[in-house]
Amino acid sequence: MNIVVVGGGAGGLPLVTKLGRRLGKRGKANITLVDASASHIWKPRFHEVATGAIDSDLDAVDYRAHAHHNHYSFSKGRMSGLDRENKEIILEPATGPSGKEILPERRIPYDYLVITVGSLGNDFNTLGVREQCLFLDTREQADRFHERFLNHCLSADFYRDTVSVAIVGGGATGVELAAEIHHAVALLKLYGHKELDRSRLQVHVIEAGPRLLPALSEQIASAAQAELENMGVKVHTSTMVKQADENGFITGDGERIDAALLVWAAGIKAPDVLKQWGLEVNRINQLVVDPNLQTADPAIFAIGDCCACELVEGKNVPPRAQSAQQMANHTAANLLRIVKGEPLKPFRYRDHGSLVSLSEYSALGNLMGSVRGGSFFIEGWMARMMYVSLYRLHQAAIYGWLRTLMLLMAGRFNRLLRPRLKLH
16 A cells, blocks of 8 residues: 655655554554655744744754654655656656756555645735735745844944834734844844843734634633733734835834834745635635545545634634654554554644743743643743743654654754854
């Protein structure tokens, strides 16, 4: 049996890890992971990559090395087509920096296919956004922001100018990025930017809705806004953006919010290519799946941000890392049932709560399952520890607990030897 997983993100990588250990190791199936990148970084940490809070080279998981240790195969490439009649996926030709072809178009056969290609920022066709704004959908985009951010800070320090950043989107990404920028500027002053400090920093967070963090509770949103404003972040709620230009954003009221760095973190959609494969998609390109996470083609599953799985009538499973991980675990179990000839079981999403990191300053959110049932609010150092533990759980799913503890220890030693901020 050939099982192909397209996308090595928060859902795809844990999925091939489980399948490799349970099926690949025992020769019961050939497991193949396909991804356009050579390495993996947990997407909820892209805002930390963008500011240099973590070193993307040190925290990355190399797919080929991981495949070798976990009994699956890795094929680097971008899926461009789907031949459902012959049960093959099509990978576009791979080219080098000069444009020279490295690999031709390739076809990979499958008996079962799992699509977990994640999501992209949704610019809602807003004029100028694609040309002028930075996105944080991929590691490459996060690295691009990091380079431009450091150059902007270097120039601001020399000319004694303002570091200005405007972020559209008051969800978790926008809120966390704003806090990380303040932390990064404070650290840069320690590393030689003598004229630079947080008094020279101007960060705007622009949200079209009436409050920040619209997917979370009013209590969390109010606490997050208070924390950001205490740092000096200017929060603009109920503010639509109708255009972006080289100097900033123009709002629906005709006002300008100018900044040197423009970031778009408002809304998501699945990649446009999903519309071309003859499978049902919704208005934001997500593949529509049944309770078993299967598309209209029973040989094709979809999990994570790229799928629309109904939670209750009119409401889908939220696009979060915890959703992708739960779907990965469930799909791995269902594929094992297929191998054993057992019936599939429907997916049930369990909301374990949500946490938002405000860099080293704090964290806040809600955890599900208090002694009375429901949820309870959490903030401060305890919330920060819980937030960090989410990443450790992700690492444990990929490496196992022994290697995760070793990585934790290595990270502690690195903090003694390396700068607290990536400076290049």
